[in-house]
Amino acid sequence: MSLLAAYAVPHPPLIVPAVGRGQEAAIADTIAAYQEVARRAAAHQPQVIVITSPHAPLYRDGFFIADTPEEHGSMAAFGQPQERITVRTDRPFAEAVAARLRHRSIPSAGAPQGMEELDHATFVPLYFLAQTVDLSAVPVVRIGLSGLSDADHRFLGQAIAQAADVLDTRCVLIASGDLSHKLKADGPYGFAPEGPQFDQVIADIFCQGRLQELFDLNEALCDGAAECGLRSFEIMAGALEGLPYTAELLSYEGPFGVGYGVAAFEVEKAPTSTEAETATEIREEEERGRDIDPLVALARASVESIVRDGRVLPVPANLPPELTHRRAGAFVSLHEFGNLRGCIGTIAPTRASLAEEIIMNGVAAATQDPRFPAVRPDELDHLSYSVDVLGEPEPVDSLEQLDPKRYGVIVSHGFKRGLLLPDLEGVDTVMDQIAIAKQKAGMRPNENAKLERFEVVRHTVGGEPRHE
Known part of the structure; x- marks a missing residue:
């Protein structure tokens, strides 16, 4: 409900x-x-x-x-x-x-x-x-x-x-x-x-x-x-x-x-489908002759369920253990015609499994990113997807331990906390990375902040749009 x-x-x-x-x-x-x-x-x-x-x-x-x-x-x-x-x-x-x-x-x-x-x-x-x-x-x-x-x-x-x-x-x-x-x-x-x-x-x-x-x-x-x-x-x-x-x-x-x-x-009550039907949809994507990462497929299914049917996708049956037996923070990113269309995630795991983490962050990326209006049904075929799974944050003692291509960064001070993923276009230096993370946290550029780094595994295979 x-x-x-x-x-x-x-x-x-x-x-x-x-x-x-x-x-x-x-x-x-x-x-x-x-x-x-x-x-x-x-x-x-x-x-x-x-x-x-x-x-x-x-x-x-x-x-x-x-x-x-x-x-x-x-x-x-x-x-x-x-x-x-x-x-x-x-x-x-x-x-x-x-x-x-x-x-x-x-x-x-x-x-x-x-x-x-x-x-x-x-x-x-x-x-x-x-x-x-x-x-x-x-x-x-x-x-x-x-x-x-x-x-x-x-x-x-x-x-x-x-x-x-x-x-x-x-x-x-x-x-x-x-x-x-x-x-x-x-x-x-x-x-x-x-x-x-x-x-x-x-x-x-x-x-x-x-x-x-x-x-x-x-x-x-x-x-x-x-x-x-x-x-x-x-x-x-x-x-x-x-x-x-x-x-x-x-x-x-x-x-x-x-x-x-x-x-x-x-x-309004939306049409519903069962977990088995959703799993079938993911398998059909695989059978269309192209490789598809199950994390990316799950993110796509989550977004399409909330946008088309107005409901949160139940966890499908027969997912790989990586999704059902593991907990991790994850970000779901949506792009449309090469431009960011939504990106929401969690620094640390908040759900019982990585599958639930991806589903809920897919919902949030499509409907709750404050930078964009909610995704419309007519946009779905033009969206591309990526899922970033975060490793455990590590404290940082010096800027030499950061690398914007390899590590994401977390800045925090009191209640304020901001995160920036690694290997982002236009973010080429450590200082750029920290400045943007501070801005996201609502911190002043010169405000003292605790620094942490984390590594990311990015999943993109099968996330291309159905129609350019």
Whole structure:
């Protein structure tokens, strides 16, 4: 199983009747849409609900991910302490997301002391979900936003979807976020022309399902609108990236000067094939009269499965022991017409076997490389593949121990870590190699860094494109 659906929802405290005391009648369409979201979420029979919240603890250089066994919250801040909710946290799921972030040198942490209670942007969605979902049985993972880049928020969404795949967990994602706070002169935040403009843009994006456009919004428009939920919606967009889904704007209202939008994104079921069928496909490639490296064949099969069918490839049967009985870090690289199209990998093994490492890194190279949009089905025949299997990193005491043609390099300092593979075109000197690795790690050129080297076995046989 994997991500089943994602829903964008607002979080006005007054939508809870005990807080609104009748004011909630002015947003009846929002309430009806929220109830529809709750009904759909329950119909998916989720095993975990992930909620991204703009009002969870916010860190400048990392993400909050709830890590306590239980979380509690109430509407006490809004005069109604009797309105309470308690949820269990899915700690293995939370750790799987955090582990994926660590591979990109993005830190995560739990709540600081004094901020352990559920925030209202989490409480409001849970208030509606509790009407249809048994929250004593279905755990919740609460995740905050950060001061990091749009690309890092997108990557967090991809990490959530990948955790659901790896753990074989039925997951529903709730992206909590209001829209503009500048819709009316008599509203709590006043009026700005960017307010209704921003809300119209978001409504159009939600209606058409063009979620990647969230990453291209004009910064001045967003700032002028005093938006709340954009980063939450970017996480949602990252989670849905590469998956086939339908989009529906269920409601939009703004009577109090704040925009409330409810949208549903239902992941469509893709055709499935068995592990045996996949193994047959790999054998057929071999029988077409050309040699093909099984590592390269597996990378190609992984990419084509996620791009064509929207699913992570199961480990095929009858793979050689090199793939099933060995663990190692690996990079999957894609090129199109001679240009890089995606490259994602792991420095050290994170999966039970090299086969799983290649499959998941193939998925990431095709759909999660922040430098490129996700690979489209019409590109598959034009892609070439290579798989680099990494040896164990070795500490480096002097620059004389490096050779950019033979060794890859790892630079690290604190949470920052960057890697560059060996024998890359245009990387001819040790200093070039270190400088690029530092840049990838987000380090300054003159920043001190620990150096490590590693050797690579590059697999390319059979990885050429079907059509030039």
